[in-house]
Amino acid sequence: MTTIDAHRTVPTDVERLAALRRMKRVAAGLLVGAAVVFAVSFALQDEVPWLAYVRAAAEGAMVGAIADWFAVTALFRHPLGIPIPHTAIIPKRKDEIGASLGAFVEHEFLSDDVVLGKLRSIGIARRLGGWLATPANAERLTAEASVAARGVLTLLGDDDVEDVIERLARRHLFEPEWSPAIGRVGARLVAADQQRAAVDVVLEKAEAWLEAHPEAFGSMVSDRLPRWMPGFVDRLVDDRAAREVLAFIRTVRADPGHPLRIAIDRYLAELADALQHDPAMIAxxxxxxxxxxxxxxxxxxxxxxxxxxxxxxxxxxxxxxxxLRAGLASAVVEVGARLVDDEVLAAKVDTWLTDAAAYVVRNYRHEIAGVITETVERWDPRETTEKLELQVGRDLQFIRINGTVVGALAGLAIFSIATAVHALAG
Structure with a gap:
């Protein structure tokens, strides 16, 4: 059995074929049984008068069984291989049947009212959210998406991707002029005093480095003094220079209006303006x-x-x-939980889905239903017959069985009435 949902299962073709053959044997067995009963009762009815009623019932059963066998068989093939008119209906008219089935599905199942009514009644967003909110389902979805993404990565040629990246870089990074864009960004930053934060960071790092490495400043000044100066003077000069530089940095850091800061601000503003308007700078x-x-x-x-x-x-x-996988799975679970808990979001998603379905149904219903028509047209007549007989043949055998039973009852009733009328008339 093939499971459709929690409540229904669909038998496989092998199971359908076995059931069809079993019911054919039952129907044929009833016909053979009726024939045997008819033969015995016909032979003994003169000796046992009441067997005439049995013979009449068996005779009616045979007539009903044969008639319904003919009717059922005529749907799928010529009875006994004889090309009797109006038999083998399905093989001869499969294209018409396919077209009619497609039209039926198009008008009865793919109408706006049917599709939208069903979608609105089932609450797609809530159901989808409940499924996604289950960690196992989220991990499964993430795993499948990862496999698909890796497949895409494998299919993408490295040279092609590199060409795309290079073309995009040339088009969006190199073709436009850099200077005006840089100047505009710089002007906005200077206007917002954003450069002051950068200056503070530089000064802070410089102060920390000088405090941690005072020896690095050694001899930078004394090396430029005359050779005849005593060594202790060199050291005093170096120490004094280091202290003065450190003090200067601290002063600049502490004073927002320090001339150095103002000079830096002025320089950056002029540079931003030159980048935008000075032809030489732009060049x-x-x-x-x-x-x-x-x-x-x-x-x-x-x-x-x-x-x-x-x-x-x-x-x-x-x-x-x-x-990455863990983050994707977590995001899927979070989205599912929001769809379950957030009624407003769920309503929006339901609206989007129903609107999308309405658009598809409204504009492509004929093409969707056309799949049925085109598929049936491509089927071989024999294949079509076998497929349909597998689907409904078992139920049609009950027609043969019912025909046998009804024929027996009808034969018995007719014979009984005829006998009664004959007796009354005599």
Whole structure:
């Protein structure tokens, strides 16, 4: 059995074929049994008068069984291989049947009312959210998505990706002029006093480094003094110079209005303006950009960047315990929980899905239903007959069985009425 959901199962073709053959044997057995009863009762009815009623019932049963066998068989093939008119209906009219079935599905199942009514009634977002919120399902979805993503990475040619990266870099990084863009960004930063934070960081690092490495300043000044100066003077000069530089840095750090800060602000503002409006400055930046563009390192950078990204992604996607996989699974669970708990979000998702389904149904219902028609048209007539007989043949055998029973009852009733009328008339 093939499971559709928790409540229904669909038998396989092998199971259907076995059931069909079993019911055919039952129906045929009833016909043979009726024939045997008819033969015995017909032979003995003169000696045992009441057997005439049995003979009539058996006779009616045979007529009903044969008639319904003919009717059922005529749907799928010529009875006994004889090409009787209006038999083998399904093989002869399979294309019409397929077209009718497609039209029926299109108008009765793919209508806006049916599809949207069903989608609105089942609460897709809540159901989807409940499924996604289960960690096992989230991990399964993440695993399947990882396999698909790794497949895409494998299919992507390295040279093609590198070409794309290089083209994008050239188009979006190198073709536009750099200088005006850099100048505009710099002007905004200076206008917002963002450069002061950078100056503070530089001064802080310089102060900390000088305090930690006072010897690094040694001899920087004394080496420029005359050789005849005593050594202790050299050391005093070096120490004094180091203290003065350190004091100067501390003064600049402590005073937001220090002349050095003002000078730096003025220089950066002038530089930002020159980058935007000075043709000479713009030309210098463009020459620098052209030199960079001509460098083979641009192509190498594209290749190295893609190789690094690809290797990192592939390793993370392949490892079930990687942070990427864990993060994706966690995100899936979180999305599922939100769909379950957030009624507003669930309503929005339901609306999006129903609107999307309505668009598809409204614009492509004929194409969707056409799949049925085209599929049936491609089927071989014999294949079509076998497929349909497997689906409904078992139930049709009950028609033969019922025909046998009804025929027996009808034969018995007719004979009984005829006998009674004859007796009354005599």
């Amino acid at each position: 210098r930046v463009e020459r620098l950009k052209d030199e960079l563009l001509a460098s083979p390192r641009v192509r190498e950078f594209a290749g190295e960047a893609w190789a690094s990204v690809k290797a990192t992604l592939d390793a993370s996607l392949a490892d079930p315990s990687s942070e």
